[in-house]
Amino acid sequence: MSDLPKAIQINEEGPREGFQFERGPIPTARKIELIDSLSETGLNQIQVASFVNPKNVPGMADADEVVAGFTRRPGVRYTALWLNEKGLQRALATGRLDVKGSLSLTASEYFLKRNQNRTAAQDLEAERSIARMYRSLGVPVERTSIRAAFGCNYQGDVPVAHVVRQIGSLIEAAGEEGFTIKLVSLADTMAWATPASVKRLVGAVREAHPNLDVALHLHDTRGMGIANAYAGLEMGVTTFDSSVAGLGGCPFAGHRGAAGNVCTEDLVFMCDEMGIATGVDLQKLIASALLAEEVVGHPLPGSVMRGGTLAALRAAAQRAAAA
């Protein structure tokens, strides 16, 4: 009866999101333990670190040690973030990461001005120079992303047409350096999306860029994360970023204590129950989520890690019925 996708790709971002956000300090060995645990769940892409200035992000001061220390499992892509060539060079130097470039624009000009003191034109120019950097270093670029694609705490609503145009600009900038963009990630950075706006924006992006895959990076700050993911599934979206246990938080003003990224195991649970393959073993993922909670030392927002799966209950019910 349903036209939901048969399978989705989940990009696990919990380690990077979480260690970046948590006040910590979290011992390097425990970070590695969590990554190794996630490697055993069936997740095939895990973002493990951010190569940024430790003065700005103290939780990432040990990024090199973390990347050197985890056990690489065949079939799993380990990724990282960086903001400039220095960070990228650090990522490349590890020799242990799947290093791919991405070009990003921020949909909100106010946010851009406020956070990076840039105009939209300067933002695009910076991405052009990043594309040149990727070409000169031989790093492939197939992905773009739009931050605050659904709205911004400082600017308010973001027009759909603006996001569609920005994607076009990024495709063009990538093309100038010989890159063909295959995917755009629409990031609900400040949790403005609803199921209706997910459908509206994904629909418009599809119409304007029919050959582009669409990914969703959803935040759960206002409790809409899973509903927005479902709306994405209904639109045929097959790539989602998420965080185990809902690791990570929302660094924006007024959101203290609010949830961050949409929770991986809640997303996997929904997919499992709706017949959408994720490749992930939910029970193992819940064990990782409980480990994540132990590692950060406080409750995390995931639901299924507390509510439990239905598979075990179904099996017990069948045993009881047979007895």
Place this chain on the structure above:
Amino acid sequence: MSDLPKAIQINEEGPREGFQFERGPIPTARKIELIDSLSETGLNQIQVASFVNPKNVPGMADADEVVAGFTRRPGVRYTALWLNEKGLQRALATGRLDVKGSLSLTASEYFLKRNQNRTAAQDLEAERSIARMYRSLGVPVERTSIRAAFGCNYQGDVPVAHVVRQIGSLIEAAGEEGFTIKLVSLADTMAWATPASVKRLVGAVREAHPNLDVALHLHDTRGMGIANAYAGLEMGVTTFDSSVAGLGGCPFAGHRGAAGNVCTEDLVFMCDEMGIATGVDLQKLIASALLAEEVVGHPLPGSVMRGGTLAALRAAAQRAAAA
């Protein structure tokens, strides 16, 4: 672009769900304070108490005092629960409640056996006798509900056809006493529903009983509450039970610490942002949610009460743009 409903009816159940579930004790005056706060939000139906044996539910020992104490606001229906004639008589005796009957069956025969030591046939017989009681007391009955309609921790999945048949049995039992059923509430008592199963069951019920309004009573134990509500909206469901701040919890084994009912202000937020009228002032409702947290003395699972609304951010952004 959307065929979502233009407006929905929200039945607030937070006070009843919460005070029933919380270990407490919560002073009667504080319970009344929360109800009075909810009365100011625009909610037009609030379930304030449960007239049950205080030995079983100590948090409801002061139900009569609570009902005697709150301030009735014109235009708001105040409702209560009861399990038998004694409870119903207490509710009637207050003279301050909107007393309407409802007939309910439990979709899971295992749960019925385990919790009430009844067969399905005995369960239906009990509802017939309840229908007779309502008629003899002159209490109108227009509502039915099916508990565990989406699955059961003890029985496993519940066949859609079984739920559809049970609704038919209740309509018949009501008809024998001269009542015409107008609504069926599908309760996801143990949080088995997903957006896909909500669509499946609501669709089947609609097909079999096209003149019946469908309501959803959703639990958020596995984080699917808001996504399930969205799926309901997509199916045209216009009546939802919910709890301010997510008050209430899940009393079933293995769910300790898990969330209970879907959260009213998160539901209102989603509706507001999608252009669906609820009649509720979200900012006032958030104030009630924060009060609920204070009254119970521990964090509650609501998201928007922490993440905040978009309306204030939009207004600030407009002021900044105009400056």
